[in-house]
Amino acid sequence: MAIVQIIPAPEPIDDFEGWLNAFAQTTVLIELAALLVCVLLAWALVRGLRRGLGLQEERSIWFGRRNIDGVLFPLALLCLAFVAREILAKHVSVALFKVAIPVLVSLLVIRVGVKVLQVAFSESKWVRPLEQTISWVAWLIMVLWVSGLLPVVLNELDMITWKVGSTTLSVRNVLEGALTGGAVLIFTLWISAGIESRVLRNATGGELSLRKAISNATRALLMFVGLMLALSAVGIDLTALSVLGGAVGVGIGLGLQKLAANYVSGFVILAERSMRIGDNVRVDGFEGLITQINARYTVIRSLTGRESIVPNELMITSRVENLSLADPRIYQSTVVTVGYDSDVDLVRSLLLKAGQSQPRVLSDPPCTATLSNFGADGLEFTLGYWIEDPQNGQGNLKSDINLAILAALRANQIDIPYPQRVIHQR
Known part of the structure; x- marks a missing residue:
């Protein structure tokens, strides 16, 4: 059942003169006073709840920047107006509330749609045109409702039909489906906005990203379920979408295979x-x-x-x-070149002493100093050592060892030769 079928149409006023006569009665003043009391009670209720709950959030759906900005104020006013109308209808002829109730319903619909869209899509450029569309549609339905033309218009729209396969659709079905789908989607967005505010509260760092992902996934799931419910409420057979859904599922599966x-x-x-x-x-x-x-x-x-x-x-x-799967220890080495006339045993002992003097170098396995190569410029020695804390840096330790080696070689007057090249001239 669509939402426009749930709202009962009021008793229409036959002509403009009857409209004026109804509002010229003295009982309208009583209705006006009752409506003013309802406004004051609704304002006081919202103000009390806002202070009691300590809510000062501008992006709240129930409570806005002011007491009348949120959804709670028109909702409370509409409920109080219904109660006042029922009480007055037992004693006087009601005229003002025949207009006030549809106006309040339209105001509530507009406020719900606007606030939910503002919270759910605060940075989207298309929110403002959509808010204006909701306002115009709500006020148009209100005018038709008050004038009693809503059933007549719906019957005329119901007569414009066409066939889509084995299903017969009418303009009324399409409009009712659009309104029902919009109402369901706004309701699901409202729920997802509430879930998002709860999930993202007090979240920081990496936890914030995870909660945001959960919130977005929940919103997408709720919107999908809401759309399916809206299509089912209009009367569209969802089994007809099975082929399309299968094709979309295959496409999504192929597109998300890397993600999976x-x-x-x-x-x-x-x-x-x-x-x-x-x-x-x-x-x-x-x-x-x-x-x-x-x-x-x-x-x-x-x-x-x-x-x-x-x-x-x-x-x-x-x-x-x-580098640290079975053992956190890793091997490092540094290469030093000395002259061919250097004392090999002394060089090896100096290299071992320079390596063992560093507290980060392990004693087991021990340091090794080997003559690794007869280079073009001198003898190449390799000092090898092990460490178990690579997270503290590797280049800094290698620099400290090289500085210790350089100081030891200079102290013992061991030459580090420059590159030598021999040029033969004929």
């Missing part, structure tokens, strides 16, 4: 623990520590402070060097 692969890869990484938070890895030429392993991606932070967001599929399908 990343999620599956994330679960595989977490399950087999081949990479863990805190491991030092090298992926696609980028080296750093794993700081986060999420469902879709892994965050790697280098020692320079840069962070790389790596899709989990890449962590599974490509070659990954985990």
